[in-house]
Amino acid sequence: xxxxxxxxxxxxxxxxxxxxxxxxxxxxxxxxxxxxxxxxxxxxxxxxxxxxxxxxxxxxxxxxxxxxxxxxxxxxxxxxxxxxxxxxxxxxxxxxxxxxxxxxxxxxxxxxxxxxxxxxxxxxxxxxxxxxxxxxxxxxxxxxxxxxxxxxxxxxxxxxxxxxxxxxxxxxxxxxxxxxxxxxxxxxxxxxxxxxxxx
Amino acid sequence: xxxxxxxxxxxxxxxxxxxxxxxxxxxxxxxxxxxxxxxxxxxxxxxxxxxxxxxxxxxxxxxxxxxxxxxxxxxxxxxxxxxxxxxxxxxxxxxxxxxxxxxxxxxxxxxxxxxxxxxxxxxxxxxxxxxxxxxxxxxxxxxxxxxxxxxxxxxxxxxxxxxxxxxxxxxxxxxxxxxxxxxxxxxxxxxxxxxxxxxxxxxxxxxxxxxxxxxxxxxxxxxxxxxxxxxxxxxxxxxxxxxxxxxxxxxxxxxxxxxxxxxxxxxxxxxxxxxxxxxxxxxxxxxxxxxxxxxxxxxxxxxxxxxxxxxxxxxxxxxxxxxxxxxxxxxxxxxxxxxxxxxxxxxxxxxxxxxxxxxxxxxxxxxxxxxxxxxxxxxxxxxxxxxxxxxxxxxxxxxxxxxxxxxxxxxxxxxxxxxxxxxxxxxxxxxxxxxxxxxxxxxxxxxxxxxxxxxxxxxxxxxxxxxxxxxxxxxxxxxxxxxxxxxxxxxxxxxxxxxxxxxxxxxxxxxxxxxxxxxxxxxxxxxxxxxxxxxxxxxxxxxxxxxxxxxxxxxxxxxxxxxxxxxxxxxxxxxxxxxxxxxxxxxxxxxxxxxxxxxxxxxxxxxxxxxxxxxxxxxxxxxxxxxxxxxxxxxxxxxxxxxxxxxxxxxxxxxxxxxxxxxxxxxxxxxxxxxxxxxxxxxxxxxxxxxxxxxxxxxxxxxxxxxxxxxxxxxxxxxxxxxxxxxxxxxxxxxxxxxx
Numbered sequence: 001x002x003x004x005x006x007x008x009x010x011x012x013x014x015x016x017x018x019x020x021x022x023x024x025x026x027x028x029x030x031x032x033x034x035x036x037x038x039x040x041x042x043x044x045x046x047x048x049x050x051x052x053x054x055x056x057x058x059x060x061x062x063x064x065x066x067x068x069x070x071x072x073x074x075x076x077x078x079x080x081x082x083x084x085x086x087x088x089x090x091x092x093x094x095x096x097x098x099x100x101x102x103x104x105x106x107x108x109x110x111x112x113x114x115x116x117x118x119x120x121x122x123x124x125x126x127x128x129x130x131x132x133x134x135x136x137x138x139x140x141x142x143x144x145x146x147x148x149x150x151x152x153x154x155x156x157x158x159x160x161x162x163x164x165x166x167x168x169x170x171x172x173x174x175x176x177x178x179x180x181x182x183x184x185x186x187x188x189x190x191x192x193x194x195x196x197x198x199x
Numbered sequence: 200x201x202x203x204x205x206x207x208x209x210x211x212x213x214x215x216x217x218x219x220x221x222x223x224x225x226x227x228x229x230x231x232x233x234x235x236x237x238x239x240x241x242x243x244x245x246x247x248x249x250x251x252x253x254x255x256x257x258x259x260x261x262x263x264x265x266x267x268x269x270x271x272x273x274x275x276x277x278x279x280x281x282x283x284x285x286x287x288x289x290x291x292x293x294x295x296x297x298x299x300x301x302x303x304x305x306x307x308x309x310x311x312x313x314x315x316x317x318x319x320x321x322x323x324x325x326x327x328x329x330x331x332x333x334x335x336x337x338x339x340x341x342x343x344x345x346x347x348x349x350x351x352x353x354x355x356x357x358x359x360x361x362x363x364x365x366x367x368x369x370x371x372x373x374x375x376x377x378x379x380x381x382x383x384x385x386x387x388x389x390x391x392x393x394x395x396x397x398x399x400x401x402x403x404x405x406x407x408x409x410x411x412x413x414x415x416x417x418x419x420x421x422x423x424x425x426x427x428x429x430x431x432x433x434x435x436x437x438x439x440x441x442x443x444x445x446x447x448x449x450x451x452x453x454x455x456x457x458x459x460x461x462x463x464x465x466x467x468x469x470x471x472x473x474x475x476x477x478x479x480x481x482x483x484x485x486x487x488x489x490x491x492x493x494x495x496x497x498x499x500x501x502x503x504x505x506x507x508x509x510x511x512x513x514x515x516x517x518x519x520x521x522x523x524x525x526x527x528x529x530x531x532x533x534x535x536x537x538x539x540x541x542x543x544x545x546x547x548x549x550x551x552x553x554x555x556x557x558x559x560x561x562x563x564x565x566x567x568x569x570x571x572x573x574x575x576x577x578x579x580x581x582x583x584x585x586x587x588x589x590x591x592x593x594x595x596x597x598x599x600x601x602x603x604x605x606x607x608x609x610x611x612x613x614x615x616x617x618x619x620x621x622x623x624x625x626x627x628x629x630x631x632x633x634x635x636x637x638x639x640x641x642x643x644x645x646x647x648x649x650x651x652x653x654x655x656x657x658x659x660x661x662x663x664x665x666x667x668x669x670x671x672x673x674x675x676x677x678x679x680x681x682x683x684x685x686x687x688x689x690x691x692x693x694x695x696x697x698x699x700x701x702x703x704x705x706x707x708x709x710x711x712x713x714x715x716x717x718x719x720x721x722x723x724x725x726x727x728x729x730x731x732x733x734x735x736x737x738x739x740x741x742x743x744x745x746x747x748x749x750x751x752x753x754x755x756x757x758x759x760x761x762x763x764x765x766x767x768x769x770x771x772x773x774x775x776x777x778x779x780x781x782x783x784x785x786x787x788x789x790x791x792x793x794x795x796x797x798x799x800x801x802x803x804x805x806x807x808x809x810x811x812x813x814x815x816x817x818x819x820x821x822x823x824x825x826x827x828x829x830x831x832x833x834x835x836x837x838x839x840x841x842x843x844x845x846x847x848x849x850x851x852x853x854x855x856x857x858x859x860x861x862x863x864x865x866x867x868x869x870x871x872x873x874x875x876x877x878x879x880x881x882x883x884x885x886x887x888x889x890x891x892x893x894x895x896x897x898x899x900x901x902x903x904x905x906x907x908x909x910x911x912x913x914x915x916x917x918x919x920x921x922x923x924x925x926x927x928x929x930x931x932x933x934x935x936x937x938x939x
Contacts (some may be wrong), residue, residue, distance in 0.1 A: 097315070098675045100262065100495040108677060115646075144645040154643035157688065158656045185639070 005036045012040040012190060031187065031196065032169070037070075040194040051078040055156045055192075056165040058085040058122045058141065059148070063167040065125050067197045071165040072126075072133045074195065080137065084159065085126070086152045087118035087143040094145070115143045150185040157191035164191060168198040213534045220531035221541025223408065224267050224524050228542055229549055230410035231524070231572075233439060233557070234565040235270045236516060237346075238339055239278035241294050242450065243439050246270040247546055248515030254543025256506035257518065258536040262498025265533045266484045267542055268506065271519035272572055273476040274469065276338040276357075277608055278516060281465040285456060298452035298511045300462060304469040305508030305517075311474060312501030320478035321670060324663040325695040326585055326592040327615025328475070330599025334611060336576025337361065337604065339569050346566035347386035349379030351436060357604050382437050382563040385420070389413045389567030408527065410568045414560055421559040431559075439560040441550075450514035468609050469517060477503055477520040484525045486702070489784050490534070491678075491710055523572075588694055591622045616663075619693075623662055627691055632660055641665060641689075644672045652681040661686070662693040669696070673703050678710035686716065705787055709778055752793060754916040759795055764802075767794045774807070776826070779901045781837055782908070783809075791824075795919075801828050802926060804919060823919065825907040825926045829900075831937050834881055836872030837899035838890070861887050886932045893925055905929070 010030060031038050056071035058064060068085060075083055093114060096107040119141050126139055144151040156164045169183040186194065228250050236246030250269035257268040281300060286293020311319065334357075341360035345353040350367050353360060371383055396409035407415070424431045442448035456462045481494050499520065506518040528538050550557070585592045598618040603611025624630045636659035644655045653676050661669060676682060684700070686692060704714045752768055759766035770792040777783045777791075786809045794805035803826045836856075856870045856878055864887050872878045896907050907926055909918065 099497060101493050104493070104675065104677060107675060140648070142645060142648065144643070146643065147640045150640045151643055151645075154656060154658060154688075155645070157658075158643060158654075158685070 005034075007037045007039060008034055009039045009041065012042055035198065037168075037198045038194075038196045040190060040196075042190050042193060051075075051080045051162040053082045053084070053159065053161045054080045054163045054165060055084045055086060055152065055159065055161040057152055057167055058087040058118070058125075059167060060087075060118075060121065061167055063197070063199075066199065067165055067167050068122075068125050069129055069133075070195070070197045072129055072137065074163065074165070075137055076133045078163075080162065082138040082140065084140045084142055084161070085122050086155055087115075087122060087141065088148045088151050089114055089118060089143055089145050090148065091145050111145065118143050147185070149183050153186040153189065153191045161192050163193050163195060165195045165197060168196050210535065210537075214537060216532045216534060217538040218541050220528050220533035221538040222545050223531045224528050224533075224538065224542040225545035225549065226411040227408045227524055227527055228267070228269055228546055230414050230560075230565060230568055232270055232546070233560070234569045235272065235275055237439070237562065237565055238275045238343055238569050239516065240282045240290050241278065241297070241516060242442075242514075244441055244550070245294075245450070245514055245516050247550055248449075248513060249510045249518050251543045251546050252510040252513070252515055253503070253506045253518030254539045254546070256509060257499070257502045257520075258539035258543075259502075260498070260505065261502035261536065262495025263481050263484065263520070264490070264492050264494060264535055265488050265525065265529050265538065266481060266494070266499070266520045267524040267528050267539055268503065268518050268520050269524065270516045271473065271476050271521050272339065272523075272576065273332070273335050273472045274517050274519065276335050277465070277468045277472050279338075279342070280607065281469070285461060285465065292453070295450060295453035296456050296462065297465070298450065298514060299454045299457060300465045300469060301511030301515075301517055302452055302508045303457070303466045304473060305504045305506070305511060307466065307470040308474060308504030308507060309501050310504070311470070312497050312499075312504055315497045316474075317478060317496030317500055318667045318670070320475050320482075321667045321699075322616075322663060323475065323612065323695075324595060324616060324619040324693070325698050326588075326595040327599045327612060327619060328479070329581055329585060330596040330615055331603055331608065331612050333577040333581060333596070334600050334603035334608070336573040336578075337600075338573070340573030340577060343566040343569040343573060347383070347390065347563050347570050349376075349382030349386070349437070349563060351562065378433055378437060381432050382561055385417055385561045386563035386567045389417065389564045390570055392416075393568060393571035413564050413568060417561050417564040418556050418559045433561055437562055439557055439562060439565070441554060441557050452511055452514075464609070468607065471612075472608060473503070473507065473517050473519045474500065480520040480522040480525060482702075483522050484520070484529065486706065486787065487526055487529045489529070491706070591626070592694055594622065595619050619663065623691070623693060627660075632691065633662075633664065636660065637664060640668070642668050642672055644676075652683060654683050654685065656685045656687075657689040659689060660691040661689055661696045662691065663695040666696050666699055670699070673714075677712070678707050679712045680707075681712055682707065682714045684714055684716045708775060755793060755795060755919070758916060758920070762797070764795060764797045767796075768792060776904075777807070777824075777906075780899055780906045782897065782899060782906065801930075802923065803827075804923065822908055823922070825922050827905045827907070827926055827930050829903050829905065829930070830934060832902045833900055833933055833937055834872060834874045834877035835900055835902050836870060836878045836881075837897075839869040839897055858882055858887065864891055867891070881933070881936055883932075883936045886936055889928060889932055893928075894921070896922070896925060898929070905933075 008030065031040065054071055054075045056068055058068065071083055074080075094107050094110050096103050096110060098104045098107050122141050126134065142155070144155060152164070152166075155161075164186070166183060166186065183196070229247070232246035232250045233243040234246070236243045236249075246269075253268035257266070261268075278297060281297040282290060282293040284293070285296040285300070338357045341357045341364075342353070344364055345351075345360065345367050348367055348371055350370070353363060353367065355363070371379065392413055393409050396404075396412070404412075421431050421433075477500065478496060481496055481499055485492070485494050503518055503520065510516065510518050524542075528542075582593070582596060585596050595615060595618050599611050599615030602614040620633075624633065627633075639659070641658045641660075642655060643658075644653060646652070647654050655669070655672055657669060673682070700714070700716065704716075707714045756766050756768075758764075770790040771794065772790045774788040774791055777788050788807050788809045791805040791807045794803060796803040804823065805826070806823050809822075855865070856872065856875050857865050858870070858879060868890065870878065870882075894909075896909050899906050905926075907922060907929070909922060
């Protein structure tokens, strides 16, 4: 059965407890199963809370440009003033283990280089977007070295973002909840409203 | 290439310094090595073997800079247990089996190093470690006390031995035995020397460390009998036993018990304690290092493992990094690992040259040194300090201490961890907080684009269980950066984390960086967290001291009224301005108090308290300081009394600046600084005359302010008056000299 749904909007609990996490609540289950974009609202309110700050992932992945484009599109519609693109970088990419002053210096040089690389990659993506959706929005980039998926969620919480836009996860099963990664961290502990972009 | 050459030149130029400090350390390492081995019921020479092998191997392969390695306090109890149980009564057989266990534990440590388990020591709650150290201290004290009073054959568990102490003292009276009595007198005198050494302030006395004084005095005591042609009143069993030929009498490990469960448990216990002691010491020594280098703990762990195995193979004890000897090393001006090698070489020389004298050392004298060491580990002050942090810490401390005393170290520390965890669960009334979030990442760190500082946010909880995650993040930040640590998303922070963070804050501020902890304010107010976190942050805890004024404080207050100055007895933690002074480069100043200043705060006189060393060798020094803000900038210099120990305080790499036409001044004072000619211009005839005619003070400047101090103790009100006068005159002369 094909209903040709573009966007599914769901209300969701902010925190899942252990039982719900493994067995799955309805909202999460749908999020994992459906084939369209999903918007999870953690605090649905009758009175509209203005959306000021949107955080979007800037992972080095093929779906990322789409997610960023959606983020701009949505921001434009909701009147958000700022978008932060978060580049999560695997700590493994540094290749140097910090053990003493020397390796510390080396690691920091490499990190700086990676930051530049990621920034320019993301800027290229933003650069080719149509001007009518990027106009008037402040764009910030932030690179974070840490666990993928986890860091961006924590970041969105810290900067009190109003919406978090993420790439769609690849199919996840119970296995991925036992060894959580990427979006599972965010799903178990929703930092804010979450838009998952699927084609 | 040039850097390499410089390094080499630097290495050679610092060799004499390292040679000297290696020598001083060997003076302590000799009695301690013999004593620690005896306390473990191993042949005395095995302690020296450990120090020699450790000194050479770790210096060549290790990753730390100014540490000293050798036999450690912490292991005495484990080794003693191993030697007595594995041998089944036969101490020598037990020693050989234990050597095999030492070899294996070295291999385990090597593996830990390769697995990068330098983090191992981070998983233990601070109060549990304190409890364990206290138990080790009591263990050493219990056994050695009997030997100190001439009773060589007391056996039993730690608790039994402690209970027997009064009995032993009575026995000394009732069954009077001349040899035991002499041994007891030597022991008690030695103990008095250990206890009072630091109170006597004499430069020449302090050239030789207290344990060496004890050896020198007790050995020369035996020579008095030789010169009088009398038989020495102590039999061989009261004296140290050293084989005639050390090299041909090496003991070799016996591996025949290697598969038994007792043996395996011993290996684990030795490895655990050796690793913890070493890792804690390395961290503590890093803080003392004047150059603030960061040790590569994993590399050090590998080197220690290898050294331990080699030492075990030739009959030596475990090799661990030891804080007491390392801090002596730093205080005597060591700059690199060569000091460790020199300490080993001097030990070899001592053992080969003074065999005869070493055999004259009474066991009671060595035991007294160990009783003092044990007492310092188990001092009631530690419990007091812990009680200040919180009642729950007392429970953790006592649980660890008592379990260790009645069972063994491994069980003790395991109970300590368990009790800590249970207390955390009870305090939070939630086990799910810990269980749900333990495996998850909980830390976010990023470098803020606009301000350029690092921001770290911690979620859920931060306790000893997951402190390593936070440490991992903090460790990869250069210490000269500014960090903001945000706990506002974190609902529980324990004592171990707060204490650990305090160390980081300290290291960062010393290297011109900073760590600011935010988001903890609401914790204290939040009734959901009875574990009042704000209490745990040091300094705010330190209550009002006005209520209990000492006589000195009352006098200071009247003095302040006379001068129309202000007097503020309260403690203040704003000690940052002191960090730039050389005197405080490797001393950590937590706070100053009794401060005394004029309206413009040009003159500021205060008491400071600082620690030298950590955990095992903590020594608290209090001193009175006069700090003068200058109106104008003067060249940076430091001025000290000329003498043997000057380079302890002198600026690294700068030599004594000679002043023309003032031979007497040159002879009496040690003046150092970078800009030689500027300093020479500054010292006018008038200023020199003033300095020559006044009592000696340590004076140093950092350009816009001067620091004056007299002694490493608090000054009396009279001395304070003299110091104030001196400071005022000096300020006047300096400003005149600059304006000329």
